[in-house]
Amino acid sequence: MSSRNGTDGSLLASLPFTLGAxxxxxAPHVQYLPVWVTVTFLYCAASRWxxxxxxxxxxxxxxxxxxxxLSFLAILFSYEKVSGxxxxxxxxxxMGSLKLLETxxxxxxxxxxxxxxxxxxxxxxxxxxxxxxxYLIAGIVVTMTAWLNMSLARPVSLRRxxxxxxxxxLLAAPVAIAMWIFFxxxxxxxxxxxxxTSSGVSGLSDNMSPGDISSLSxxxxxxxxxxxxxxxPPPSQRYWRGLILHQFNGRTWTGREPSIDPRxxxxxxxxxxxxxxxxxxxxxxxxxxxxxxxxxxWNLKQSFMGPDQQLAYTLPIDQxxxxxxxxxxxxxxxxxxxxxxxxxxxRLPESRNLQSIALAREMRAAAGSDQKFIExxxxxxxxxxxxxxxxxxxxxxxxxxxFLFETRRGFCEHYASAFAVMMxxxxxxxxxxxxxQGGELNPLGNYMIVRQSDAHAWTEVWLPGRGWxxxxxxAAVAPERIExxxxxxxxxxxxxxxxxxxxxxxxxxxxxxxxALNARWNDWxxxxxxxxxxxxxxxxxxxKPDWQKMLFTLLGLVTLGIxxxxxxxxRRNRPPPKDAAARLYAQFTRKTGLPPHTxxxxxxxxxxxxxxxxxxxxxxxxxxxxxxxxxxxxxDQQALQELKSAVVEFRRSA
Amino acid sequence: xxxxxxxxxxPAESNAPIAALDQARKSLNxxxxxxxxxxSLALACxxxxxxxxxxxxxxxxxxxxxxxxARVLGLTFxxxxxxxxxxxxxxxxxxxxxxxxxxxxxxxxxxxxQLVLADEVNRATPKAQSALLEAMExxxxxxxxxxxxxxxxxxxxATQNPSDQIGxxxxxxxxxxxxxxRLELGYPDEKSERALLTGTDRRKMLDEIDASxxxxxxxxxxxxxxxxxxxxxxxxxxxxxxxxxxxxPEIETGLSPRGALALIAAARAHAFILHHSGVFPDDLxxxxxxVAGHRLKPASGxxxxxxxxxxxxxxxxxxxx
Numbered sequence: 001m002s003s004r005n006g007t008d009g010s011l012l013a014s015l016p017f018t019l020g021a022x023x024x025x026x027a028p029h030v031q032y033l034p035v036w037v038t039v040t041f042l043y044c045a046a047s048r049w050x051x052x053x054x055x056x057x058x059x060x061x062x063x064x065x066x067x068x069x070l071s072f073l074a075i076l077f078s079y080e081k082v083s084g085x086x087x088x089x090x091x092x093x094x095m096g097s098l099k100l101l102e103t104x105x106x107x108x109x110x111x112x113x114x115x116x117x118x119x120x121x122x123x124x125x126x127x128x129x130x131x132x133x134x135y136l137i138a139g140i141v142v143t144m145t146a147w148l149n150m151s152l153a154r155p156v157s158l159r160r161x162x163x164x165x166x167x168x169x170l171l172a173a174p175v176a177i178a179m180w181i182f183f184x185x186x187x188x189x190x191x192x193x194x195x196x197t198s199s200g201v202s203g204l205s206d207n208m209s210p211g212d213i214s215s216l217s218x219x220x221x222x223x224x225x226x227x228x229x230x231x232x233p234p235p236s237q238r239y240w241r242g243l244i245l246h247q248f249n250g251r252t253w254t255g256r257e258p259s260i261d262p263r264x265x266x267x268x269x270x271x272x273x274x275x276x277x278x279x280x281x282x283x284x285x286x287x288x289x290x291x292x293x294x295x296x297x298w299n300l301k302q303s304f305m306g307p308d309q310q311l312a313y314t315l316p317i318d319q320x321x322x323x324x325x326x327x328x329x330x331x332x333x334x335x336x337x338x339x340x341x342x343x344x345x346x347r348l349p350e351s352r353n354l355q356s357i358a359l360a361r362e363m364r365a366a367a368g369s370d371q372k373f374i375e376x377x378x379x380x381x382x383x384x385x386x387x388x389x390x391x392x393x394x395x396x397x398x399x400x401x402x403f404l405f406e407t408r409r410g411f412c413e414h415y416a417s418a419f420a421v422m423m424x425x426x427x428x429x430x431x432x433x434x435x436x437q438g439g440e441l442n443p444l445g446n447y448m449i450v451r452q453s454d455a456h457a458w459t460e461v462w463l464p465g466r467g468w469x470x471x472x473x474x475a476a477v478a479p480e481r482i483e484x485x486x487x488x489x490x491x492x493x494x495x496x497x498x499x500x501x502x503x504x505x506x507x508x509x510x511x512x513x514x515x516a517l518n519a520r521w522n523d524w525x526x527x528x529x530x531x532x533x534x535x536x537x538x539x540x541x542x543x544k545p546d547w548q549k550m551l552f553t554l555l556g557l558v559t560l561g562i563x564x565x566x567x568x569x570x571r572r573n574r575p576p577p578k579d580a581a582a583r584l585y586a587q588f589t590r591k592t593g594l595p596p597h598t599x600x601x602x603x604x605x606x607x608x609x610x611x612x613x614x615x616x617x618x619x620x621x622x623x624x625x626x627x628x629x630x631x632x633x634x635x636d637q638q639a640l641q642e643l644k645s646a647v648v649e650f651r652r653s654a
Numbered sequence: 655x656x657x658x659x660x661x662x663x664x665p666a667e668s669n670a671p672i673a674a675l676d677q678a679r680k681s682l683n684x685x686x687x688x689x690x691x692x693x694s695l696a697l698a699c700x701x702x703x704x705x706x707x708x709x710x711x712x713x714x715x716x717x718x719x720x721x722x723x724a725r726v727l728g729l730t731f732x733x734x735x736x737x738x739x740x741x742x743x744x745x746x747x748x749x750x751x752x753x754x755x756x757x758x759x760x761x762x763x764x765x766x767x768q769l770v771l772a773d774e775v776n777r778a779t780p781k782a783q784s785a786l787l788e789a790m791e792x793x794x795x796x797x798x799x800x801x802x803x804x805x806x807x808x809x810x811x812a813t814q815n816p817s818d819q820i821g822x823x824x825x826x827x828x829x830x831x832x833x834x835x836r837l838e839l840g841y842p843d844e845k846s847e848r849a850l851l852t853g854t855d856r857r858k859m860l861d862e863i864d865a866s867x868x869x870x871x872x873x874x875x876x877x878x879x880x881x882x883x884x885x886x887x888x889x890x891x892x893x894x895x896x897x898x899x900x901x902x903p904e905i906e907t908g909l910s911p912r913g914a915l916a917l918i919a920a921a922r923a924h925a926f927i928l929h930h931s932g933v934f935p936d937d938l939x940x941x942x943x944x945v946a947g948h949r950l951k952p953a954s955g956x957x958x959x960x961x962x963x964x965x966x967x968x969x970x971x972x973x974x975x
Contacts, residue, residue: 010954105955106955107955150955582887597970598970598971598973599969599970599971599972599973600974601935601939601974602934602935602936603934603936628930628932628934629931629932631885631887632883632885632887632888632930632931632932632934632935633883633930633931633932634883634931634932635883635885
């Protein structure tokens with residue numbers, strides 16, 4: 001006997017599918033969710049299955065309520081809020097898991113499937129990769145299969161139910177594709193989804209301390225991709241300007257918040273050929289926009305140039321940004337500088353890194369001029385035994401002193417920092433630029449990939465008459481870093497660690513192919529915004545596309561699709577009229593203009609016709625009676641003749 | 655709309671019983687008001703040599719219908735009130751020792767009537783129920799190794815209260831299958847109820863009514879019913895209905911071949927009552943809920959819960975070939 005709360009094993013057939021669909025939906029979230037959420041799901045899923053198998057009772061309502069409250073509080077505790085993608089999906093995952101514990105009938109499982117679909121879609125709010133689409137399709141197939149399995153009275157084979165769900169999805173796909181293409185895109189979204197900030201995005205931070213960039217050098221995440229219109233500048237010119245740091249506290253360099261300086265652009269004067277290119281920037285959750293040194297023109301709404309000629313966006317960059325820009329690799333900026341600015345850019349904290357300051361003053365005195373002093377410092381880096389390494393030793397309170405006089409091993413940020421400090425010690429205005437240097441050309445897509453491992457820090461110094469200009473002390477120590485970039489070295493290292501050389505090449509090729517695919521995906525699928533849509537509509541032959549036209553086209557296409565599918569399905573289900581009587585009767589029903597319902601008998605149909613004005617009841621009855629007699633009555637040639645004359649008469653009178 | 659009668663097409667010798675059947679139908683409709691369709695169905699059930707199960711709440715005229723049927727059709731009538739202490743012997747009868755002749759003599763039970771009303775059949779134990787159901791199926795009774803034939807025609811009307819009442823043994827599916835039809839009478843409409851309340855006592859009316867038919871005439875009508883024409887398209891339709899009932903996800907148990915045969919037999923009888931020249935789709939649809947309703951089981955979790963809706967679902971989903 002099953003009690004009120006007891007399970008009866010009736011869900012044994014459908015439960016695995018429901019659990020599978022839920023697991024599929026939660027999987028993309030797992031890496032962002034607190035571990036206890038995943039554990040809760042696994043525990044609930046396993047115990048629900050076990051309960052059904054053992055025909056146990058489900059947990060009592062009070063326990064479920066307590067659990068729900070506890071998990072709500074736990075989420076509040078983990079995230080300190082309940083809105084946003086992170087807490088939202090965690091809440092869904094936990095409540096879905098708890099819902100399992102009260103799933104008793106089919107309806108409950110439907111709720112779980114709705115949650116699954118919702119969570120699958122929610123995973124797109126976090127990230128949209130190339131593999132997101134196949135994953136989503138697989139997830140929908142699993143959910144649909146679960147759905148079908150639940151709706152069927154008798155279990156069918158797994159293959160058959162998967163085939164039916166695939167068929168359903170295929171039938172729906174044209175509508176989905178049409179909606180995707182034609183649904184009017186709006187440049188500014190109505191809503192902004194608060195992105196999950198608990199997970200880190202690798203990238204440059206707003207300040208620089210020793211060790212910051214070297215930790216980035218191990219990440220091959222893509223920072224941005226660039227497509228050049230003309231010739232690609234040589235590696236030594238590929239400095240991607242990001243943010244400027246000009247305040248030093250002895251250890252950490254910091255910049256200022258993004259701010260507009262309308263005169264910044266005017267202070268640039270350029271020479272030589274312009275370089276034109278388009279950038280697709282991956283989300284950084286910061287404001288900085290990267291462009292080739294030195295950018296003079298760019299087209300991106302809501303962006304501006306700051307006082308140090310760095311570009312910034314008004315909002316944190318949560319979505320992939322695409323912009324085109326024009327740069328000149330030979331340029332001068334800020335030929336004049338006030339004495340106030342000069343002292344600002346030469347400020348150093350007192351009583352820190354004193355040895356370095358003393359050394360710089362000594363070298364400046366020996367050099368005679370600022371230019372010579374710069375050269376001598378670079379020469380010192382080049383000729384004395386300074387090493388360029390990804391694993392520099394940790395540095396203490398006076399990092400510049402320690403680096404210059406003790407460890408002498410460092411990464412670009414060490415050199416840039418030490419160089420800038422020495423310049424400032426000698427009274428030369430200097431600042432640090434954070435950005436990227438280099439980039440790898442992907443021959444497959446003919447574009448350049450700039451990765452996080454290309455992150456770089458260099459210095460700019462100001463000299464009277466020349467203005468600000470770039471000096472990269474790292475180039476003095478490790479010119480190969482500047483000339484060949486980081487990428488090659490990494491793959492060789494991987495290959496070497498396997499004791500093989502061939503896989504390195506092969507792996508590199510594979511990575512490039514994958515990235516080319518991703519770039520196409522980003523351009524065409526994820527980047528299908530208002531601009532691309534306009535272009536595509538024009539390509540399709542729509543003149544002056546606007547949202548009304550698109551919406552009407554969409555409605556038309558969807559209606560057409562539904563009508564087409566309905567006709568196909570109706571054709572398949574309608575039995576072909578076989579005999580003469582049926583054909584005559586079909587003529588009659590067509591003539592009335594009122595199609596009979598499925599399973600409507602001739603007499604009921606006649607009754608329905610009587611209610612319509614303008615029909616002659618007698619002639620309708622005559623046709624009906626004779627049809628029934630001719631088709632279902634005792635076989636009789638005369639009856640058929642009578643039907644024929646009745647139909648002819650009806651058609652004439654109508 | 656009433657489709658023109660085609661009495662002319664029927665064999666001439668059976669004209670008299672057909673007129674009597676019409677008369678019987680008319681008489682029944684004067685006693686039981688507002689239930690024309692149910693009366694046609696009950697008559698069709700009887701003409702198709704089937705047994706009838708009436709399932710409804712007390713007081714809706716189940717017993718009245720059975721009594722009137724017996725009366726109007728001129729059949730001998732016995733009523734068995736099923737109770738929880740009813741024994742099989744109370745139904746089929748017992749052998750009693752006759753001291754004078756020094757032998758056992760069989761004393762037939764109430765089951766030996768042409769029309770047996772088994773009232774509230776679900777109140778008795780399964781053992782008593784099965785005694786009746788065996789008699790229905792075999793049309794004979796075996797007591798002490800001796801077989802006794804039941805009278806002919808033989809017609810059982812069983813009534814049953816909806817099974818969620820206390821202290822009942824609902825008939826299992828396999829035994830429900832023995833009944834050709836299951837009917838629900840339901841409440842009368844306003845007008846009929848008013849006529850019932852103001853008219854003469856129905857029992858008195860019943861006593862005054864004359865039999866329109868007798869056993870012999872009924873037998874010949876039953877033979878005639880079997881000769882009603884069933885066309886190829888109609889057989890297609892029956893097969894389509896049966897196939898759908900087996901394939902629909904809403905239905906757990908579809909119609910068996912026996913169910914299909916029952917459908918055709920009942921539709922034939924219905925067509926005969928309405929003087930159709932053959933079985934029309936309308937006949938099939940009219941008898942469908944009564945014949946198929948208790949043979950279909952909705953799928954667990956289906957939105958459809960009762961037999962009427964389930965039958966409607968089948969009829970509305972299958973195109974008439």
